[in-house]
Amino acid sequence: xxxxxxxxxxxxxxxxxxxxxxxxxxxxxxxxxxxxxxxxxxxxxxxxxxxxxxxxxxxxxxxxxxxxxxxxxxxxxxxxxxxxxxxxxxxxxxxxxxxxxxxxxxxxxxxxxxxxxxxxxxxxxxxxxxxxxxxxxxxxxxxxxxxxxxxxxxxxxxxxxxxxxxxxxxxxxxxxxxxxxxxxxxxxxxxxxxxxxxxxxxxxxxxxxxxxxxxxxxxxxxxxxxxxxxxxxxxxxxxxxxxxxxxxxxxxxxxxxxxxxxxxxxxxxxxxxxxxxxxxxxxxxxxxxxxxxxxxxxxxxxxxxxxxxxxxx
Amino acid sequence: xxxxxxxxxxxxxxxxxxxxxxxxxxxxxxxxxxxxxxxxxxxxxxxxxxxxxxxxxxxxxxxxxxxxxxxxxxxxxxxxxxxxxxxxxxxxxxxxxxxxxxxxxxxxxxxxxxxxxxxxxxxxxxxxxxxxxxxxxxxxxxxxxxxxxxxxxxxxxxxxxxxxxxxxxxxxxxxxxxxxxxxxxxxxxxxxxxxxxxxxxxxxxxxxxxxxxxxxxxxxxxxxxxxxxxxxxxxxxxxxxxxxxxxxxxxxxxxxxxxxxxxxxxxxxxxxxxxxxxxxxxxxxxxxxxxxxxx
Amino acid sequence: xxxxxxxxxxxxxxxxxxxxxxxxxxxxxxxxxxxxxxxxxxxxxxxxxxxxxxxxxxxxxxxxxxxxxxxxxxxxxxxxxxxxxxxxxxxxxxxxxxxxxxxxxxxxxxxxxxxxxxxxxxxxxxxxxxxxxxxxxxxxxxxxxxxxxxxxxxxxxxxxxxxxxxxxxxxxxxxxxxxxxxxxxxxxxxxxxxxxxxxxxxxxxxxxxxxxxxxxxxxxxxxxxxxxxxxxxxxxxxxxxxxxxxxxxxxxxxxxxxxxxxxx
Numbered sequence: 117x118x119x120x121x122x123x124x125x126x127x128x129x130x131x132x133x134x135x136x137x138x139x140x141x142x143x144x145x146x147x148x149x150x151x152x153x154x155x156x157x158x159x160x161x162x163x164x165x166x167x168x169x170x171x172x173x174x175x176x177x178x179x180x181x182x183x184x185x186x187x188x189x190x191x192x193x194x195x196x197x198x199x200x201x202x203x204x205x206x207x208x209x210x211x212x213x214x215x216x217x218x219x220x221x222x223x224x225x226x227x228x229x230x231x232x233x234x235x236x237x238x239x240x241x242x243x244x245x246x247x248x249x250x251x252x253x254x255x256x257x258x259x260x261x262x263x264x265x266x267x268x269x270x271x272x273x274x275x276x277x278x279x280x281x282x283x284x285x286x287x288x289x290x291x292x293x294x295x296x297x298x299x300x301x302x303x304x305x306x307x308x309x310x311x312x313x314x315x316x317x318x319x320x321x322x323x324x325x326x327x328x329x330x331x332x333x334x335x336x337x338x339x340x341x342x343x344x345x346x347x348x349x350x351x352x353x354x355x356x357x358x359x360x361x362x363x364x365x366x367x368x369x370x371x372x373x374x375x376x377x378x379x380x381x382x383x384x385x386x387x388x389x390x391x392x393x394x395x396x397x398x399x400x401x402x403x404x405x406x407x408x409x410x411x412x413x414x415x416x417x418x419x420x421x422x423x424x425x426x427x428x429x
Numbered sequence: 430x431x432x433x434x435x436x437x438x439x440x441x442x443x444x445x446x447x448x449x450x451x452x453x454x455x456x457x458x459x460x461x462x463x464x465x466x467x468x469x470x471x472x473x474x475x476x477x478x479x480x481x482x483x484x485x486x487x488x489x490x491x492x493x494x495x496x497x498x499x500x501x502x503x504x505x506x507x508x509x510x511x512x513x514x515x516x517x518x519x520x521x522x523x524x525x526x527x528x529x530x531x532x533x534x535x536x537x538x539x540x541x542x543x544x545x546x547x548x549x550x551x552x553x554x555x556x557x558x559x560x561x562x563x564x565x566x567x568x569x570x571x572x573x574x575x576x577x578x579x580x581x582x583x584x585x586x587x588x589x590x591x592x593x594x595x596x597x598x599x600x601x602x603x604x605x606x607x608x609x610x611x612x613x614x615x616x617x618x619x620x621x622x623x624x625x626x627x628x629x630x631x632x633x634x635x636x637x638x639x640x641x642x643x644x645x646x647x648x649x650x651x652x653x654x655x656x657x658x659x660x661x662x663x664x665x666x667x668x669x670x671x672x673x674x675x676x677x678x679x680x681x682x683x684x685x686x687x688x689x690x691x692x693x694x695x696x697x698x699x700x701x702x703x704x705x706x707x708x709x710x711x712x713x714x715x716x717x718x719x720x721x722x723x724x
Numbered sequence: 725x726x727x728x729x730x731x732x733x734x735x736x737x738x739x740x741x742x743x744x745x746x747x748x749x750x751x752x753x754x755x756x757x758x759x760x761x762x763x764x765x766x767x768x769x770x771x772x773x774x775x776x777x778x779x780x781x782x783x784x785x786x787x788x789x790x791x792x793x794x795x796x797x798x799x800x801x802x803x804x805x806x807x808x809x810x811x812x813x814x815x816x817x818x819x820x821x822x823x824x825x826x827x828x829x830x831x832x833x834x835x836x837x838x839x840x841x842x843x844x845x846x847x848x849x850x851x852x853x854x855x856x857x858x859x860x861x862x863x864x865x866x867x868x869x870x871x872x873x874x875x876x877x878x879x880x881x882x883x884x885x886x887x888x889x890x891x892x893x894x895x896x897x898x899x900x901x902x903x904x905x906x907x908x909x910x911x912x913x914x915x916x917x918x919x920x921x922x923x924x925x926x927x928x929x930x931x932x933x934x935x936x937x938x939x940x941x942x943x944x945x946x947x948x949x950x951x952x953x954x955x956x957x958x959x960x961x962x963x964x965x966x967x968x969x970x971x972x973x974x975x976x977x978x979x980x981x982x983x984x985x986x987x988x
Contacts, residue, residue, distance in 0.1 A: 127562070127563075130563060131563050134563065138572070139572075139575065142572075142575055142576070252704060252707060252708065253700070253704070255703070255707060256651070256699075256700045256701075256703035256704045256707060257696070257700045257703075258655055258658060258659060258662075258699070260658070260659060260662045260675075260678060260679070260682070261678055261692075261696045261699065261700070263682075264678075264681070264682035264685055264692055265692070265693075265696065267685075268685050268686070268689060268692070272685075272686055363574070363663070364659070364662065364663070367663075368682070378574075379574065379663065382574055382575055383828075383857040383858075383859075390575065394575070487841060487844070489837075489838065489841045489845075491767050491768070491771040491772060491838060492767065492770075492771055494771060508772075508834065509772075509834075509837060509838060509841070664828065664855065668853075668854065669833075669837060669853060670837075670840065670852070670853070683830060
């Protein structure tokens with residue numbers, strides 16, 4: 117197990133390094149520098165600004181200097197918000213996005229998991245078809261469609277819930293969390309159903325039933341662990357997807373989270389912010405994937421040997 | 430006695446091909462059939478749009494503005510007075526085009542990559558698949574947003590970017606398939622005949638791995654369409670005057686308080702299409718008895 | 725609307741399209757004029773902008789401290805087609821294409837989409853639109869990497885000079901390639917040296933007429949200030965800078981409609 121973890125950690129390093137490098141050079145290629153403004157800036161002023169932010173050095177030197185800063189945990193100053201560092205901004209956005217992601221993941225896992233298990237107990241009956249069709253709708257309705265629809269119905273027409281903000285009005289965290297979590301609830305429902313179905317057809321379950329154990333015990337104590345394995349393995353990619361989804365949800369609901377910061381930074385050519393957010397988010401994703409793989413491997417020893425087979429992550 | 434036995438024997442010998450079996454099974458799945466029917470209708474509509482659309486897609490009527498569904502405009506009009514039904518039909522063309530083209534890109538790269546890795550095995554395989562792993566770990570969403578922002582909205586770039594995200598799973602599946610097929614006798618026979626690897630891959634392996642490939646292609650298309658809609662929603666995908674469902678939904682969301690139909694109808698079109706594709710893909714998977722890529 | 729508390733008045737700002745006079749096909753003033761002639765400003769103001777703006781035919785807002793800009797043209801698709809044909813693109817034949825860029829904002833998009841279609845309908849030419857992020861857009865404008873670009877200018881002080889000096893040769897905010905020594909002479913020397921306001925305004929008028937004859941910009945509308953003001957509020961006249969000088973305001977509780985005069 118330890119070897120597995122070490123191996124995966126080592127694998128993560130080139131990935132993160134690749135992310136940093138690619139993003140760094142990609143961002144520099146972009147047209148539109150961070151110091152363009154409406155009333156034309158005097159060339160001397162522009163040069164001074166660029167010198168301060170090290171933009172006048174050759175590209176490779178900038179890259180190395182940046183790596184050095186990163187090693188000390190410094191993401192640099194924000195270009196768009198002078199006087200504030202990227203670290204501060206990431207911190208502020210992170211708290212919000214993390215909370216949003218957590219609620220969404222909870223909703224997804226609980227609702228999805230329960231629905232899938234429920235459906236798997238009586239396959240090919242209405243108990244199965246109804247949740248699975250709902251799940252299919254959840255998969256087919258993108259977040260950027262579901263969000264506005266929920267806002268339209270619950271916020272505007274029924275006026276039950278607030279439509280913007282995060283933490284300002286009680287209840288304003290509900291709609292965004294649901295919008296973000298719905299698609300994942302759907303995936304998890306399908307995964308848990310498939311997993312449970314597979315496990316429930318195994319011999320040891322039949323044995324347990326033959327022994328006369330009550331169905332609830334059969335399901336909860338024996339089937340659940342194996343059946344939910346695909347769900348656990350999915351948590352890693354789910355997290356990455358949630359982050360992507362947060363771009364949209366944060367934009368629709370005007371939530372000051374990391375996703376929205378990222379998109380705005382990209383549009384504003386705020387180099388350091390883009391770099392910082394990308395590196396940070398990517399590292400998080402890689403670590404989360406690792407965590408999810410380790411968890412899955414601890415539940416199913418067979419996975420420890422399947423580093424890179426044709427298996428789904 | 431012998432004639433019945435003879436008949437039975439002949440019946441048994443006739444048998445059915447894998448495809449016929451699969452087709453029979455597919456037909457029994459109501460959802461999949463529904464998906465197939467809807468899909469075919471959509472494709473027909475998309476192909477015939479220039480001829481059957483009630484209005485020109487750029488015909489504006491500023492004084493009319495946004496109106497709810499009526500006899501002249503079955504799905505209403507947008508803020509420029511353009512007919513929504515027409516807009517949605519043209520958006521469908523784009524959606525299907527993106528879906529098909531980007532998926533083809535993913536398919537070509539993925540199948541080739543996976544086939545080579547699976548067939549050659551050994552070191553080459555390890556390296557190729559390690560690369561896939563690393564790429565898999567990259568948060569593509571982040572990069573695509575950055576790519577589109579940096580290089581502008583080029584439709585070719587869009588196809589390539591989307592295709593580049595989706596080929597990885599295809600490669601993994603193909604490799605798994607090829608690996609298991611390689612053990613089979615007919616492949617050994619081909620090898621001992623002295624056929625070059627390329628021919629073996631092309632003529633023997635790929636056709637036999639077609640099952641999972643078809644299934645995942647059918648499931649990749651909606652994924653691709655969703656990705657395009659997402660990018661267009663953010664303003665990074667298809668640009669006006671061309672239209673796309675993602676764009677329509679994005680504009681609709683802005684004015685949904687006053688003109689909810691601008692959001693609802695494009696939304697329904699997208700959801701219905703994805704629905705059909707997914708059900709079809711699921712049905713195909715069950716029919717062809719493909720067990721994902723676990724084995 | 726009778727008795728409405730809604731008060732709309734012109735504001736010291738103009739929304740226009742910048743034209744890059746150094747690029748084909750808009751290097752030909754006839755083409756530029758044709759484009760200006762086929763923007764149906766009245767309809768735009770009435771529909772897309774929901775009546776909240778005033779059509780503009782020149783750069784300076786009307787009644788800028790008593791100065792009224794010249795109006796050299798109106799909506800005239802016939803004349804536009806004639807000019808376009810004269811310039812070598814009869815009925816849009818041979819038109820190389822043109823792109824309007826604008827910074828990402830819903831209202832800019834609406835106008836661009838409408839104008840794009842107006843040009844297509846009236847002149848049969850293909851026009852594309854592209855939105856750019858603010859930074860990129862600014863870069864495009866200052867480096868003159870555009871053919872037509874959306875622009876707006878809000879005055880800093882109530883005087884026509886504020887708008888007219890935009891188009892001096894090499895001005896940092898010119899960005900059109902327009903330059904004319906007589907224009908510069910008028911704005912920089914002759915107008916400031918005028919001894920009476922009439923003379924000064926006459927110089928401005930001459931300069932602005934020269935400018936609009938070349939049509940390096942396509943004015944679209946004059947901004948407006950919009951407020952909801954209760955009829956009992958007196959002493960708050962609309963003004964071009966939209967300054968709300970509340971210390972001079974008083975309340976006349978008996979006044980129930982804007983038709984009545986204010987009594988102190």
